[in-house]
Amino acid sequence: MDYTADQSGFRQQPTMRLRNYSAEGPDASQLFEDTSGVGSASQSGLRNQQAGPQSSGFAGQSLLSEPMSNLAMAYGSSLASQGREMVDKNLDRFIPISKLKYYFAVDTVYVGRKLGLLVFPYMHENWEVSYQQDTPVAPRFDVNAPDLYIPAMGFITYVLVAGLALGTQNRFSPELLGVQASSALVWLIMEVLAVLLSLYLVTVNTDLTTIDLLAFSGYKYVGMIVGVVAGLLFGRPGYYLSLLWCCAAIFVFMIRTLRLKLLSEAVAEGKLVRGARNQLRMYLTMSIAAAQPVFMYWLTYHLIR
Amino acid sequence: MAFTLYSLIQTAILCTNAVAVLHEERFLSKIGWGVDQGIGGFGDDPGIKAQILNLIRSVRTVMRVPLIIVNSACIVLLLLFG
Numbered sequence: 001m002d003y004t005a006d007q008s009g010f011r012q013q014p015t016m017r018l019r020n021y022s023a024e025g026p027d028a029s030q031l032f033e034d035t036s037g038v039g040s041a042s043q044s045g046l047r048n049q050q051a052g053p054q055s056s057g058f059a060g061q062s063l064l065s066e067p068m069s070n071l072a073m074a075y076g077s078s079l080a081s082q083g084r085e086m087v088d089k090n091l092d093r094f095i096p097i098s099k100l101k102y103y104f105a106v107d108t109v110y111v112g113r114k115l116g117l118l119v120f121p122y123m124h125e126n127w128e129v130s131y132q133q134d135t136p137v138a139p140r141f142d143v144n145a146p147d148l149y150i151p152a153m154g155f156i157t158y159v160l161v162a163g164l165a166l167g168t169q170n171r172f173s174p175e176l177l178g179v180q181a182s183s184a185l186v187w188l189i190m191e192v193l194a195v196l197l198s199l200y201l202v203t204v205n206t207d208l209t210t211i212d213l214l215a216f217s218g219y220k221y222v223g224m225i226v227g228v229v230a231g232l233l234f235g236r237p238g239y240y241l242s243l244l245w246c247c248a249a250i251f252v253f254m255i256r257t258l259r260l261k262l263l264s265e266a267v268a269e270g271k272l273v274r275g276a277r278n279q280l281r282m283y284l285t286m287s288i289a290a291a292q293p294v295f296m297y298w299l300t301y302h303l304i305r
Numbered sequence: 306m307a308f309t310l311y312s313l314i315q316t317a318i319l320c321t322n323a324v325a326v327l328h329e330e331r332f333l334s335k336i337g338w339g340v341d342q343g344i345g346g347f348g349d350d351p352g353i354k355a356q357i358l359n360l361i362r363s364v365r366t367v368m369r370v371p372l373i374i375v376n377s378a379c380i381v382l383l384l385l386f387g
Contacts, residue, residue, distance in 0.1 A: 179309075186308040201356045 032105060103148035103211060105138040113143045114150055118222045119246060121253040127260055144257070148211065151218020158184065158221045158299075161228050165303040168232060184299055191217050191295065195288055199262075202284050206261050216254065220292045223250050224300050231304040239304045247293035254289035318375060324364045325372055333361075 091097065117124055129144045130137050139147040159181045166172040192213050199206070223246030231239025263281050333339050338358055 182310050183308045186310060186313045189313060200360070201353050203356060 032101075099209075099211065100148065102136075102138060103146070103215065105140050106147050106149045107140050110140055110143060110147070111150060114147070115222060117143065118150075118219055118253060119226065119249050121249055121256065124256075127256050129260075146212050146215035148215050148218070151215055151221060154218060154221030154225060155181075155184065155188075157225050158228075161225050162303055165228055165232055169305055187295060187299065188214075188217055191291065194291075198284055198287075202280055204262050204281060204284070208261050216257065217292075219253070220250050220296050223247065224296050227296070228300050228303055231300075236304060239300075243297065243300070247296055250292045250296065251289050254292055255285060258285045258288060318372075318379065321364065321368055321372060322376070324361060325368055327361060327365070329365075 088097075127144055130142045136142075136145055139145040139149075159177060162180045163172060163177045166176055192210065195213050195217070196210065199208070223243070226246050227239055227243035230242035262285050263278065327333055329339065338361070340358075340362055
């Protein structure tokens, strides 16, 4: 075993499995299709714009045809592209944009399957994330991979649905949307921090990154939206029934997903491996999964009266 | 419960301050959580207590100077804007 690795406790990215974010060219074609047809399109648009004002005969528009203005325009565009490069480079230091791109490489089929999995995870057999030469496959190709598209959209939809629910009870005001959004965001951040802290304390060697945890915590918004919408349509019984269903579904989903990432291989396959460490990890998985229904109820019960 | 991002920042500052004021000699050694008493095992499994002690020690070392700056800024802002 690697003793130096274990001593550092909770390692977020072991050297075995790294996400490959280096080059833009081959990676861009892997994650997203290159649909850019720039250069020729923008230049022909510019020439058309120049021809228009000239033919209308305004005196002031002849400025555009002078050679000095061409030089100024070329200088301005090069300055703009330099500025953009600098902003990109500095932004990449704080927010890892290239890593984020992996989480948004989704398509409609994946989103449909994932949403189905979130409300009905009972029939799904294989929960392993498939790898492609030590890098995880993009979510587009593997339904088990975590993504950030569903959590982001779910969060925004939750805020809007909350506004709708408050509106039907005549409790709505535009500030409330902001209050709901920041409240849910704060709970999300606290939950991710709590999970990170507990993973550090239990010294789990896993390749779960912070963004993965953010994605997993964001999946409960789907259940919350289903619950609130059912509550709006069918009243309190509908809300409680659908929330119960979605809570159970999220619980099973989280356990089955986290089991493969947090627990050791033997336990994940179902054999009972005794030992304090494995028991602790099992408790940790259970508590992370159990926190999801609690949050789901906590964040939605005040919306249904 | 209506939480705002501002209250999250307040919570973070208060918690970090709370960890930073734990005195090494007067308190932590007395309850057996001192620097020399925690990290014994270099084995496979550091254990929860060793991890907590490590965390407290590293927070105190790393956050001492930034906390001075942040607390001073907080004091000035609270004096000015209430």
